[in-house]
Amino acid sequence: MARHAGAAGRKPKNDIMRAMETQHSPHILRLENVTKTYQQGKVEVRAVDDLSLAVDRGDFAALCGPSGSGKTTVLNLIGGLDVPSSGKVWLEGQDLATLSRAKLSAIRRDRIGFVFQAYNLIPVMTAYENAEFVLKLQGAAERHCRDRVMAILKEVGLEGLEHRRPDEMSGGQQQRVAIARAIVTEPAIVLADEPTANVDSVTADALLDLMQALNRHNGVTFLFSTHDQRVMDRAHRLIRLHDGKIDKDEVRN
């Protein structure tokens, strides 16, 4: 698979983005002493506890651990969907806490791809439109959108299914659309929360093959949250969480 050319003129336009792109740090993201607490009734739950972590460009890493260990919370904090109670999250050198709502939206649109366990496609849109949506939000030209989306859908194995709506597709197909949507803008990182949890094992393997290929050939950085052994087996780096802390961080060849 060829690395995507990255359509001319589709690079982030604002100064922050340009500044981020000039960063030569190997770390695409960094968490520094991040803590996240929730109030559950009268009880304070510490979902993430003073966690520090760095992920390099091109990583294919997985956060694993039992339920309640804080995997999804860490992904949400990295993706700017949630804010830490304390500590800092940097994405491409940008402190997410300093960004306005609109700028955070722009970061999510341009630099982060999300793959959710429940696919979370927009139900009124076809596969093509779901994949195209973020490009449209970026204001991409019609022709560029069409070329890029068709190429991505072909890459994720959805050629010929462009006009199907989510309710007309299988779980695996929907997750492929979600992956296509996540990578269509060539984000800096794809955050995948239990991407194989709702699909059968054959589909799960196929999806992992796909994501692995995107990582190897296109250099897309993936960070998973999972307790699926298949994902863990393929990850180059396994970060085990327990009670919101890193229990073990192993890099594998």
Add this chain to the structure above:
Amino acid sequence: MKILSIAMRNIVRYWRRTLVTTLAMAFAGFIMILFAALMAGMIQTSERNAVIMDSADVQVHAHGYLDDPDLYKRVDNADALVDVLQRAGFFATQRLYGFGLAAAGSSSAGVRLRGIHLGNEATVTQIHHHVLEGAWLDEGVPHGVVVGKKLARTLGVSPGDEVVIVSQATDGSMANDLYFIRGVLKSVAEDVDRGGFYLLEHTFRQLMVLPEGAHEVAVMRPDRATDLESATAEVAALAPDYETKNWRQLQPVIARILDMADAQIIIMIVITYIAVGTVILNAMLMSVFERIHEFGVMKAIGVTPWQLTVLIYAEMLVQVIIAAVIALLTGWWVADYFQTNGIDLSAIAKGASFGGVAMDPIWRAYVTTEALVTPIVFLFIVAVVAVIYPAIKAALIQPVKAIYFR
């Protein structure tokens, strides 16, 4: 563009809610257009009865006549003044007034004698078209008179019957003569209905021994678009030695009541649309709460709070536009039907009046641009206001809470 396309699809996706909300707005708009047209019709009829049937736009009198309508307080050069006004583009007529006692058989009633210049009067008022029974005055029938509806009933007369008038002439002599009823008027206004006694100008002059002058010069604007105040000022400038007043100054109570009718329309629109606003607010809130998860996902993939606000507003605006078109078309059609055919109230409102001005028993709508546009403008305003809260709610949804919201 994509946001608008999503808005359109959401409208179709939740078609039941769309239908209920749109129809509620359309119904309110329809009712308001019809109400505004009917009120406009009532105002127009009242104004027509007050102005076009009797008073005219502007009146010129000798100073003090309005306070004390004395037979001797006259506009001396009335014919010349009428001439001047007509040359200035106005419609004008001279009128003569006096009081007398009318008797027919064993019945009698006080009347206000009205000497009419037949040719000029027809250019100023439409009273000659307002005859209920018989016919209007005729130069060839000098002793034929036309009386108000209630006066005819009081005297027990109908066309063809004789009536005697007794009064005092300007020379102090007893003025009396025998006339016959030529016509009975439809309802005009309370004073005309009870005491209106119309004679030809020269018949009046003969009876009252009044060879020249007139008590009143009634003036009508060349067209209704001409401003009443400026027309009044122009007439006053042409008749500097006399007192000039327009119908709003002559009949302030009626003018105020008619002005209040406009306010009534606005009040009714506000009350109705508060209810409609609640329906829109409820529908849009439901629509937001139903899609919290979806909005969370949209925010996660980069939709900004502003774009979500635009989405909510686009969904509402499409529905309001559809509702406005339905309301406009149906409201216009039904109002136009009532403009042509009217609502027959003769069984329940016979002889009713509005602000002292007789109401036509057939209540007709009057389709004006204002009656069509005002309810639609209000509909848009109410919808925009009602959606502020749901739109803010959607814009401020926290993605992490929304995504896992089920």
